[in-house]
Amino acid sequence: MTKIPMQPADSAPVTYNPNQDTHTKTNILGMSQQQLGEYFKQIGEKPFRATQVMKWIYQHGVTDFEQMTNLSKALREKLSAQACVEAPEVVHKEFSEDGTRKWVFKVAGGSLVETVLIPADDSKVNGRKTLCISSQVGCALDCSFCSTGKQGFERDLTPAEIIGQLWVANASYMEGVDSSEWQNNVTNVVMMGMGEPLLNYKPVVSAMSLMLSDHAYGLSKRRVTLSTSGVVPRMYDLYKDIDVALAISLHAPNDELRNELVPINKKYPLSELIAAAKAYVHDNNPRHKKHVTIEYVMLAGVNDSDEHAHQLVQLLEGLPSKINLIPFNPFPHAPYDRSSNNRIHAFSNILNNAGFVCTIRQTRGDDIDAACGQLVGQVADRTRRSAKWQQSIKSRQAEQEAN
Ligand code: SF4
Numbered sequence: 494m495t496k497i498p499m500q501p502a503d504s505a506p507v508t509y510n511p512n513q514d515t516h517t518k519t520n521i522l523g524m525s526q527q528q529l530g531e532y533f534k535q536i537g538e539k540p541f542r543a544t545q546v547m548k549w550i551y552q553h554g555v556t557d558f559e560q561m562t563n564l565s566k567a568l569r570e571k572l573s574a575q576a577c578v579e580a581p582e583v584v585h586k587e588f589s590e591d592g593t594r595k596w597v598f599k600v601a602g603g604s605l606v607e608t609v610l611i612p613a614d615d616s617k618v619n620g621r622k623t624l625c626i627s628s629q630v631g632c633a634l635d636c637s638f639c640s641t642g643k644q645g646f647e648r649d650l651t652p653a654e655i656i657g658q659l660w661v662a663n664a665s666y667m668e669g670v671d672s673s674e675w676q677n678n679v680t681n682v683v684m685m686g687m688g689e690p691l692l693n694y695k696p697v698v699s700a701m702s703l704m705l706s707d708h709a710y711g712l713s714k715r716r717v718t719l720s721t722s723g724v725v726p727r728m729y730d731l732y733k734d735i736d737v738a739l740a741i742s743l744h745a746p747n748d749e750l751r752n753e754l755v756p757i758n759k760k761y762p763l764s765e766l767i768a769a770a771k772a773y774v775h776d777n778n779p780r781h782k783k784h785v786t787i788e789y790v791m792l793a794g795v796n797d798s799d800e801h802a803h804q805l806v807q808l809l810e811g812l813p814s815k816i817n818l819i820p821f822n823p824f825p826h827a828p829y830d831r832s833s834n835n836r837i838h839a840f841s842n843i844l845n846n847a848g849f850v851c852t853i854r855q856t857r858g859d860d861i862d863a864a865c866g867q868l869v870g871q872v873a874d875r876t877r878r879s880a881k882w883q884q885s886i887k888s889r890q891a892e893q894e895a896n
Pocket of ligand 1: 687722742
């Protein structure tokens with residue numbers, strides 16, 4: 494695919510008041526309805542103003558209080574003096590020919606995080622558009638196939654930095670459009686970008702509550718998905734706190750292999766992870782979920798054999814699940830190769846024959862390094878770690894050949 498030239502960051506669709514001094518103002522982006530109501534009380538205003546302002550920000554894309562015409566002039570002036578609506582700064586953006594869009598944001602402190610929008614079908618103007626949102630700068634969990642894991646963990650993102658990614662993505666379709674004509678184009682959100690969302694729990698839940706709120710994005714609970722690599726205690730908290738879809742980054746059907754690929758498995762092994770997933774699906778709460786999505790990256794010669802597929806069938810018995818096979822997207826010094834298409838289909842057939850709905854993720858955005866596992870930010874290449882995994886794979890392959 495041809496790479497579409499990068500657009501200058503200064504064309505980012507953020508309409509801030511250039512006179513505002515954001516360092517002394519309260520950023521109200523990312524505040525929940527309750528928090529915003531409390532803020533309005535603190536500044537001597539009625540809490541119901543919160544919903545009015547939320548609608549302006551999230552449903553009309555307005556960040557300049559002067560344009561919020563159903564607020565009194567006095568309130569607009571007060572807000573302009575004391576508050577701001579500030580998404581993270583866009584320092585780079587690329588739009589792929591297949592419709593994929595990628596943004597690199599500079600967050601407070603100067604770190605970079607990435608966000609990717611993937612359209613389901615670029616032939617449909619109003620088709621499904623899924624935004625993959627980051628929750629942390631880097632990630633502490635060190636999954637061996639993940640480029641983000643290679644940069645280590647730097648810090649958690651704030652609710653404003655999380656919801657700001659969605660705000661900017663929606664705004665990218667509305668450049669030059671009047672606020673009265675504003676439409677939010679992002680139809681689905683997955684918390685599946687950089688970071689482990691359950692390790693930044695409160696800000697992530699707070700941002701997701703805005704995604705679901707009728708006063709903000711009003712997305713259906715089935716269209717907001719949190720993906721975890723298996724922070725088991727937080728999975729039990731999650732279904733009590735918010736009603737969203739759950740995905741599990743599984744990637745291996747047995748503990749020995751998963752300990753290597755997803756090291757958090759050493760702390761929360763598969764038996765505990767699957768039990769938590771079953772609780773999430775089967776809880777007696779009337780808001781119960783119907784299934785979880787199982788994410789499984791296909792690594793040649795590592796986790797893609799027929800035997801692994803049969804183990805997966807056994808592991809998932811009794812857990813209503815849809816399985817999403819992800820062809821691995823190699824990144825520089827990646828210690829793995831992508832499984833062949835034939836292997837992926839053979840693996841998928843075993844799962845389908847066992848009664849699972851199994852899909853193979855279409856690789857999108859390769860031309861802008863936006864494909865899954867390529868969200869790198871400021872990656873410091875850790876070649877020693879890469880070499881370690883290369884060695885581990887070679888040993889495993891030698892073992893397989895010997896048998
Ligand atoms: S796959 Fe997810 S949890 Fe694992 S290192 Fe990458 S970002 Fe972190």
